[in-house]
Amino acid sequence: MTAPTPQQAPLVDARNADMAAAWNGAEGEDWAARADRFDAASAAFDPALAGAAGIAAADRVLDVGCGAGTSTRAAARAAPAGHATGVDVSAPLLAEARRRSAAAGLANTTFVWADAQVHPFDPAAYDVAISRFGAMFFGDPVAGFANVARALRPGGRLALLTWQPLARNEWLLVIRRTLSAGRPLPEPPSDAPGPFGLADPDHVRRVLAAAGFSAVDLTALPGAVRLGADTDDAFGFVTGLGPARGLLGGLDAGTRRAALEELRAALADHETPDGVLLGAAAWAITARRR
């Protein structure tokens, strides 16, 4: 464990320290400032999470990596006689989550600033744990999901949205192809913490079984992300994303200009009357605590 600092959540596992720093720094600030944009980008997958979670009126729900809390608030509305607790390691995102939940007048939400891998949740306190693209970041996924399992009652349900491998996610392939400007980029590993940390079904089954879950099931969700209303709007959104900023940072001015033009052209190719839509593929993962 590392000692708490103003930048870090209490009790952050050393293996999550870099991730906690990122989500409490520029990445978290960006997500908090543009929460509506991020919500809109992945909204096509929201109904699948609701279906997988099957939240009942009196359920006590834990939302792992809740960010600005959109899925926590949806859970709270689905459980008017229950409660939804969002846990996240990012202070700026939790501030936004609390602000939005108060504005919505929701009395049955709570937000906890913590590393979900190690936070001492009350044992068996929840009927269902959900996560909308927020559970792929554990430095030790078996420990993280075992901690979530302990927070669930025996027989409690787990429902996650995660990304399928990069090769099936055109939106990120396009960003990488255009902004790499010909540089070879390493493939994101499918069993390391990050957006593709739960992309490999065999890895997911191994992790969840070792963490105390059974009946693990993955449903492929083909879909699209909506990057903006039109090309300009999408260009503004994409160029502020962490991966895009990272790639642009290493380019000289001329190469950067050409790469940005290529990105803009690629986004324009995907402009539709419903916005700029690029292919995406997620998993809906369900399991039960043994």
Ligand SMILES: C[S@@+](CC[C@H](N)C(=O)[O-])C[C@H]1O[C@@H](n2cnc3c(N)ncnc32)[C@H](O)[C@@H]1O
């Ligand atoms: C891709 S964002 C998704 C946020 C939110 N679920 C949504 O759909 O908008 C990933 C979230 O996981 C959180 N996170 C990463 N590692 C975490 C950890 N160990 N414990 C709790 N939250 C974590 C981040 O702070 C971030 O808010």
